[in-house]
Amino acid sequence: MMRRLGSAALALVGALLLVSLFLELVPGDPIEVMLGEQAATVDREAMRRAVGLDKPWYEQTWVFTQQLATGELRTSLPPFQRKVVPQLSAALPNTLILAGASMLVAILIALPLGVAAAARKGTGVDHAAMGVAVAGVALPRFWLGPMLIILFAIKLDWLPVSGAESFRHLILPAVTLGTALAAFLSRITRASMLETMREEFVIVAKAKGLSPQVVLWKHAFRNALLPIVTVLGLEFGALLGGAIVTEKVFAWPGMGTLLLTAIEKRDYNTVRATVLVFTLCYVVVNTLTDVTYALVDPRVRKR
């Protein structure tokens, strides 16, 4: 457990240093964004000192860490600097809701699809299910999103185009973000199910004369879950990355939108803080995945 916490902390520090270094390398001057191109050099330098951008990047990172720890962190762009933490705490739940909903969408599509494909291996059902899966992986979100909007929001007039005012606003972005994961997950489910169904305990269950449904769901599926849970955990990071594109398409006010705005404005503090939170989410979910193993599979618990 201690080792796990240690490596999580290491990941956070690494991410923070990398982001700070990249920000240093990115061309474009935050002071210019702030003061406009025609500002006098004197004002430019005064402002640079005032916001601490004259210091080397590692020193800036240290100051950032201290301010974040005390909750005093403000956007790096004066004159009226806003606190970053309230912005993060407004955006993070939105992104987690979106990521959670897409995961749910993925599970609801992938598990039945994967199990059906495995149960009827080599038949038309299998081919159809896996064909859908390939298409799901291949469709880019910036294309799928607008297509879903055209169909469900404009042609059928069932759902809103974009925004985040109600549950109805969540459906299309969740499906857009979840489709690729659903496709990937259904292939994993199928493979894992096929493997489990060759196991001796499944053969024994069949030999005992249990109904095919009971064998499939109770004996095979439960034991096939382990790799599925692993993939879900690992893919959560990819989901957060995908959320940036999806949030842009659906004007969803989450971390992706916050990050994009901050990059546009060269607001270094907010960029650093947002990436740090992304990393934190990733680390937490990976740790949770490990814990879930034990719940799903008693064999892991004993080890």
Next chain:
Amino acid sequence: MLRRAALLAILVLAACRPEGPRQGITVVMESSPDSLDDRLALTANGQRLAQLIAPGLITFNDESEVVPALAESFQQLDERTVEFTLRPGLTFHDGTKLTSASVVATFEGLLSGEVKSPKADKFEPIEKVEAVDARTLRFHLKRAYAPILAELSISIVPESRARMPGARAQDRTPIGAGPFRFVSQPDDEHVELAPFDGYYGGKPDISALHVRVVRDETTRVLELLKGRADLVVNATSPAVIPMLEKDPHLKVLSKPGTGYAYLAFNTRSGPTADARVRQAVCHALGVEAIVDFKFHGLATPATGMLPKNHWAYQPTPGCTRDLERTARLLDEAGYPARGKEPRLTLTLRTSTDRFRRSIGLVFKQELAKAGIDVEVRSLEFGTLMNDMRHGNFELAALKWSAVIEPDLLRQVFSSQFAPTKENAFGGLNRGAYKNPEVDRLLADAALSTREERKALYAKAQELIDNDMPYVPLWHESTVAVTSDRLRGFSPSAHGFFTSLAQAHEVRP
């Protein structure tokens, strides 16, 4: 498992239904306003909203002439004094009266440096603002400086907002005397405004103004098609306009704009230091065809920096396609025809924007026909500007977003504003164009009366056209897409939202 899934699916389907009617007018923008305080806002969207909430003494008409806003009239008393008379009975949204004292306080806050405004140095020529009586005030200048009038469009704020610490609040909860008052800004992506009863032009006939940020262009278009956006200004690319025009519920309105697209030459060294090469490039481009093809009529070919309806516009020959002339000029400049080999090779820098890059490729094709080989390099905006400031370019496609005050000519073409190795921020004359006659004309124009200025700018525009430091390309139009729920909105050449004050919301 399956039963539960089915249950959830039913729940989701239950959420699917057409949306009900709504109140108010929704304005959709492509990026969030950086600030709602006009003294701080540098982005177009920030300034447009700030001006709608808190107008200044003057504003600009489509010819870029200074016209009264909060001021009823103004007159130049002598070359260093301008007198303004305020409209009678002006009121701020918080109920306090707007008087000469408010104007004086606003400018004192800026001049003292107490309000840290990036625009403050534009007011440097002002020595003092004096309140003569409640409705009359005078601006005393340190020296004759004609362009100052155009800077006085900055928002007038109540005295409580003119100085620190009260000034701070203007950023997030602005107060002004404009047609719409601020209600709330729940997050960076939304601003809620309401019509103001006490507006001097009468309460606007719009029940509420919802401002929403939608960053994705496709999504903005889809919101328009769905009927959930009532106004989008300059945030739809020309390619989607024909489709929007076909929708019976939408209207596409346009007006020749003041933005200016150009090709800049580096006149310091290399082939482009030779005016004949610059003229050759100019006559190799078929600007009109590009405008027709790429903008579907939503741009006007330019002959110079000032648009045709600008008060100081001087007609000049500009660039018309003439390949024979190009060939002759290149021969004279020492770049003879070499069969299949190009006469000369140039690098063109442009931004990474897909539309701009595609235009860069059209230039490449056009210039190839004249024997000029062009390598197009599209660079991230920060990198592009960095190259420009350090004189690290031959040819660059860029644009000025709004050319209102013709003093911009001086900042762009006067040799004193050329960035140098020591000072890359030395000014906007990034190609280091130098013509002593142009320097003199533009310097004089900044100190003269309006009629004298017109004559001086006319002469300068002719000289610039001959030297060709820029290839004038086009002026992109202001394009407003409105839904049938919004009547009477007329787009402004500058992309302002001001005419919302006279528009009507169609209620079912």
